[in-house]
Amino acid sequence: MAIWNPWHGCHKLSPGCLNCYVYRRDESIGKDASIVTKTGDFTLPRKKNRQGQFKLTVEDGEVFTCMTSDFFLEDADAWRQECWDMIRERQDLHFHIITKRIDRFAKCIPPDWGEGWEHVTICITCENQDRADYRLPIFLSLPILHRKIISEPMLGELNIEKYLATGLIEQVICGGESGDKARPCDFRWIQEVRRQCIRCGIPFVFKQTGAVFVKDGKVYHIERKLQMAQAKKSGYSYVPGTGSADAIRYHLPERSELFTRLGQSDFRSRFHLSEKEKAYIAEKGMETIRSHAQDFVAKRLSAENPANDGKQTPMKGHPVFLAQHATACCCRGCLEKWHRIPAGKVLRPEEQIYIVDVLMDWIRKECDAN
Numbered sequence: 001m002a003i004w005n006p007w008h009g010c011h012k013l014s015p016g017c018l019n020c021y022v023y024r025r026d027e028s029i030g031k032d033a034s035i036v037t038k039t040g041d042f043t044l045p046r047k048k049n050r051q052g053q054f055k056l057t058v059e060d061g062e063v064f065t066c067m068t069s070d071f072f073l074e075d076a077d078a079w080r081q082e083c084w085d086m087i088r089e090r091q092d093l094h095f096h097i098i099t100k101r102i103d104r105f106a107k108c109i110p111p112d113w114g115e116g117w118e119h120v121t122i123c124i125t126c127e128n129q130d131r132a133d134y135r136l137p138i139f140l141s142l143p144i145l146h147r148k149i150i151s152e153p154m155l156g157e158l159n160i161e162k163y164l165a166t167g168l169i170e171q172v173i174c175g176g177e178s179g180d181k182a183r184p185c186d187f188r189w190i191q192e193v194r195r196q197c198i199r200c201g202i203p204f205v206f207k208q209t210g211a212v213f214v215k216d217g218k219v220y221h222i223e224r225k226l227q228m229a230q231a232k233k234s235g236y237s238y239v240p241g242t243g244s245a246d247a248i249r250y251h252l253p254e255r256s257e258l259f260t261r262l263g264q265s266d267f268r269s270r271f272h273l274s275e276k277e278k279a280y281i282a283e284k285g286m287e288t289i290r291s292h293a294q295d296f297v298a299k300r301l302s303a304e305n306p307a308n309d310g311k312q313t314p315m316k317g318h319p320v321f322l323a324q325h326a327t328a329c330c331c332r333g334c335l336e337k338w339h340r341i342p343a344g345k346v347l348r349p350e351e352q353i354y355i356v357d358v359l360m361d362w363i364r365k366e367c368d369a370n
């Protein structure tokens with residue numbers, strides 16, 4: 001990995017810029033970050049060492065471009081074409097360009113851009129829902145071959161599933177804000193975007209906790225040096241098909257505590273068995289119903305990314321379906337929210353047994369009630 005900063009300095013544009021690290025770092029050395037200047041590294045992709053070899057080599061692989069500015073900044077309009085020329089020359093490298101100014105992209109591309117260049121990935125920042133809903137439709141409409149979304153600093157809940165469902169996004173990266181004035185990042189926001197990625201089969205990276213991290217309503221102040229390490233340790237990144245979520249540590253809830261919580265939910269406690277369903281259970285017997293439950297759990301819930309997740313459990317047609325909705329065992333999102341079983345992993349046999357036990361508990365209670 002290498003960094004190429006052809007120019008330095010930027011202008012604050014949206015809420016994500018409030019505590020911009022370029023400004024913070026420049027302020028600490030008495031520099032004005034709003035003055036945009038070409039750097040000595042402007043021609044880095046062309047630079048060679050004494051042996052006549054390129055300074056940036058294939059081993060560097062990814063070149064993160066314009067990390068102390070924005071590649072599509074107006075101030076750089078006169079310089080950008082030369083950068084495109086250098087990028088065109090270096091097709092042995094892969095350039096990542098991160099921008100908050102995707103609305104300037106169409107005006108800024110080189111004449112031979114066509115459908116996009118294979119060795120360029122464009123990453124856009126979406127710090128909140130408002131900016132996601134503005135930038136993502138533009139992003140998806142443009143000729144780009146490789147697209148990523150970065151939500152860092154993540155400033156609120158984000159629902160981007162309809163954009164992810166287009167299949168045009170290759171990766172989503174989320175993280176909190178660092179620095180003394182950092183705004184909080186809630187782990188629930190991270191989990192929610194992660195579930196959206198899993199449902200769409202898109203890799204997800206939980207990059208850093210940020211300095212103020214909220215988990216289960218508690219606020220944690222995390223030292224700079226631990227922010228990335230903690231995120232990595234959590235196991236919450238998701239790469240389809242790797243079983244990475246098996247690293248997540250959690251405890252299955254205690255069943256009486258679970259039923260107390262379910263009882264407090266208007267939605268969950270609305271579900272009941274009808275007389276017809278009770279008669280069906282009496283006719284089949286509990287052992288048969290249990291085997292049906294095992295079957296549904298195995299076939300509809302247990303895969304790493306079950307088909308149609310969130311919609312795989314009908315609202316009627318079998319007493320087990322009702323039990324699933326009543327106990328929040330209906331989909332992987334509900335299993336994560338209510339039972340702490342992480343989405344994005346294959347359910348282990350003991351997890352499947354736990355779910356079936358919960359379903360049968362509920363069914364038994366319903367049959368006993370008059």
Ligand code: SF4
Nearest residue numbers: 010011012017020069
């Ligand atoms: S666009 Fe990026 S570099 Fe520019 S001010 Fe905002 S956060 Fe800083």
Ligand SMILES: [Zn+2]
Nearest residue numbers: 310330331334
């Ligand atoms: Zn559900």
